[in-house]
Amino acid sequence: MRRERRELSNWGHYPTIKAEIGYPRSVKEVRSEVLRHDRLIARGNGRCYGDAALAPQVLSTLCLNQIRSFDARQGIVEAEAGVLLADLLDVIVPAGWFFHVTPGTRFITIGGAIACDVHGKNHPHKGCFSNWLLDFELMRADGSILRCSRQENSDLFWQTCGGMGWTGIILSARFQLMRISSVFLRQRTLKVSSVEALIEAFENHRSWPYAVAWVDGLARGKQLGRSVLLLAEHIEEEQPSALAFPKRYALNMPFYAPHFLLNPAIIWAYNQLYFARARNGEHRIDLEQCFYPLDRIRNWNRLYGRRGLVQYQFGLPEASCVAGFRRALELLHRSGEAPFLCVVKRHGDRPPEAIHSFPERGYSLALDFPRTRTLPALVRQLDDLVWQLGGKVYLAKDACSAPRMGRLQPQAFAADKFWSLLRERVQQ
Numbered sequence: 001m002r003r004e005r006r007e008l009s010n011w012g013h014y015p016t017i018k019a020e021i022g023y024p025r026s027v028k029e030v031r032s033e034v035l036r037h038d039r040l041i042a043r044g045n046g047r048c049y050g051d052a053a054l055a056p057q058v059l060s061t062l063c064l065n066q067i068r069s070f071d072a073r074q075g076i077v078e079a080e081a082g083v084l085l086a087d088l089l090d091v092i093v094p095a096g097w098f099f100h101v102t103p104g105t106r107f108i109t110i111g112g113a114i115a116c117d118v119h120g121k122n123h124p125h126k127g128c129f130s131n132w133l134l135d136f137e138l139m140r141a142d143g144s145i146l147r148c149s150r151q152e153n154s155d156l157f158w159q160t161c162g163g164m165g166w167t168g169i170i171l172s173a174r175f176q177l178m179r180i181s182s183v184f185l186r187q188r189t190l191k192v193s194s195v196e197a198l199i200e201a202f203e204n205h206r207s208w209p210y211a212v213a214w215v216d217g218l219a220r221g222k223q224l225g226r227s228v229l230l231l232a233e234h235i236e237e238e239q240p241s242a243l244a245f246p247k248r249y250a251l252n253m254p255f256y257a258p259h260f261l262l263n264p265a266i267i268w269a270y271n272q273l274y275f276a277r278a279r280n281g282e283h284r285i286d287l288e289q290c291f292y293p294l295d296r297i298r299n300w301n302r303l304y305g306r307r308g309l310v311q312y313q314f315g316l317p318e319a320s321c322v323a324g325f326r327r328a329l330e331l332l333h334r335s336g337e338a339p340f341l342c343v344v345k346r347h348g349d350r351p352p353e354a355i356h357s358f359p360e361r362g363y364s365l366a367l368d369f370p371r372t373r374t375l376p377a378l379v380r381q382l383d384d385l386v387w388q389l390g391g392k393v394y395l396a397k398d399a400c401s402a403p404r405m406g407r408l409q410p411q412a413f414a415a416d417k418f419w420s421l422l423r424e425r426v427q428q
């Protein structure tokens, strides 16, 4: 089995750790790895932002990458944990299927999708990845393998969905896909001038399956929270033509930008341009443009420089989101920190069993900050605000919020074999 020792980080490039990484190719090798170490953590493609998939001992699933079966009539896939959504798209789209739930990048593994119970732009309509999960195989600390579903080992099923890898190693999973008859979607763009107008626009367009808003994080005064809301729905073709997942030429960011590139002045100018260029109206876009626009620039995280980026994604209940988002934006203006990307999503109800899933009824705001020395002070203020308003932070993105902010139930994770820097931080 291949093994390497190197400096490791996730998508945010912060924090980093010197890790020994094993790449098992079979269940037997996974077991020997699990039994060999007192503590280790599973790792997919490292697309979480903070400290979740980091530990001194890491088990990478990237060599467990077989699609075991694909039932093209029922739209059911069985795949090993290290299979990427990107690889599945090449198989399922030509057969007329897509994911019910997908995050904003296709370069994540099935294991990562389950362990963070990822959500997309359609949470009120389709829930999280776990909503479409039929079952999975999980290796426990003693090397035994359990099949988990809503009927079988159901407690473990729900502890694992959103459980950040702390229940064991997901080996493979089966899940349900969604029928599509076209690779195109109708997108409507709506420009709004404030936080209040944004939430009102989300509420008035609840019937659209997909909704996400780009927010100008630096706009102040009367324009505080001015945004561009993007709504989308699949186009249905009566006579479906041959489908293929559209892929554009991918740009690459070959080196780390100097850390001062994304400074407040540049971000301000970019936001002015983005807002001015956005036009109200409708047009046709394809699956890649709708779901994975960031994937077009490989290694875009290097734009933030070697210091990396911190994403702070927090959710608030419906009743407090307008005041909460206003206050959060005011806090960040006062702090002098400038987020390059600000995104708002609406979330629906969380199934009661999905105890660790991040989305709950309300809205979330994700802020991508270049990591500066002064950022932790702002994070502390945001933590206090979010906590007081009954909100929480998404652990898949988190790198430095206070331990309480994930609102996890640590008693659910008895075995401490599966241990990460994140677990160390939140279970202090």
Ligand SMILES: Cc1cc2nc3c(=O)[nH]c(=O)nc-3n(C[C@H](O)[C@H](O)[C@H](O)COP(=O)(O)OP(=O)(O)OC[C@H]3O[C@@H](n4cnc5c(N)ncnc54)[C@H](O)[C@@H]3O)c2cc1C
Residues within 6 Å of the ligand: 010, 011, 041, 042, 043, 044, 045, 046, 047, 048, 049, 052, 053, 061, 081, 082, 102, 103, 104, 105, 107, 108, 109, 110, 111, 112, 113, 115, 116, 117, 118, 119, 120, 121, 164, 165, 166, 168, 169, 170, 171, 294, 396, 397, 420
């Ligand atoms: C550009 C971008 C956009 C994103 N957009 C969204 C979004 O819209 N919605 C959203 O929810 N998330 C989003 N994310 C976050 C990302 O989808 C999740 O963090 C996802 O879990 C990453 O999957 P991964 O395979 O890279 O897992 P990793 O990052 O390697 O690991 C993530 C967690 O899963 C655990 N894990 C991984 N594999 C296994 C396994 N086999 N068994 C047990 N535990 C395992 C790890 O221990 C870790 O805790 C985005 C990330 C990026 C970079």
